[in-house]
Each structure stands twice: as C-alpha cells, then as structure tokens.
Amino acid sequence: MAPEAVEGGPIALVADGDRILIDAEEHTIELVVEPEELERRRADWKRPEPRYTSGFLAKYAKLASGAQDGAITTP
Numbered sequence: 289m290a291p292e293a294v295e296g297g298p299i300a301l302v303a304d305g306d307r308i309l310i311d312a313e314e315h316t317i318e319l320v321v322e323p324e325e326l327e328r329r330r331a332d333w334k335r336p337e338p339r340y341t342s343g344f345l346a347k348y349a350k351l352a353s354g355a356q357d358g359a360i361t362t363p
Contacts, residue, residue, distance in 0.1 A: 294336060294349070301329040 293300040298319055302308070307320035319326075340346040351361040 301326055
C-alpha cells in the first residue's frame with residue numbers, strides 16, 4: 289500500500305468504478321468524484337493495520353515518505 293493511502297491521502301479514498309482523469313500533456317491526475325462524496329469517504333476512512341510488523345518491509349512502511357516528498361526513508 290502506498291504511503292499516501294496509509295496516511296489517508298486522496299488515493300485512500302478511491303473506490304471501484306471511480307473515474308480517474310489522466311492528462312499526459314499537463315502531467316495531472318484527477319479523481320473525478322464529487323467533493324461531498326469524498327468527504328463522506330474521508331469520514332468513514334480508518335487507517336489500515338500494517339501488513340508487515342518486522343523486517344525490511346516493516347521498516348520501509350514505517351519510515352518511507354509519500355511520493356510527493358520523493359518516497360525516501362527518514363532515519
């Protein structure tokens with residue numbers, strides 16, 4: 289699961305059947321869902337339990353930042 293999803297970012301609110309508009313020329317991706325629906329989903333959202341609790345993947349999941357920050361790990 290992407291860090292943005294675990295943190296409750298927009299990717300966490302995507303549901304099956306949602307339209308996603310990709311504009312390759314403008315370099316944008318837009319979730320085409322009404323703001324009221326996103327707020328309802330956000331209110332119902334719960335942080336998922338970690339898939340990994342030990343080892344490298346657990347460390348990465350705990351320390352990695354989101355893609356908007358370069359997906360780097362912090363000490």
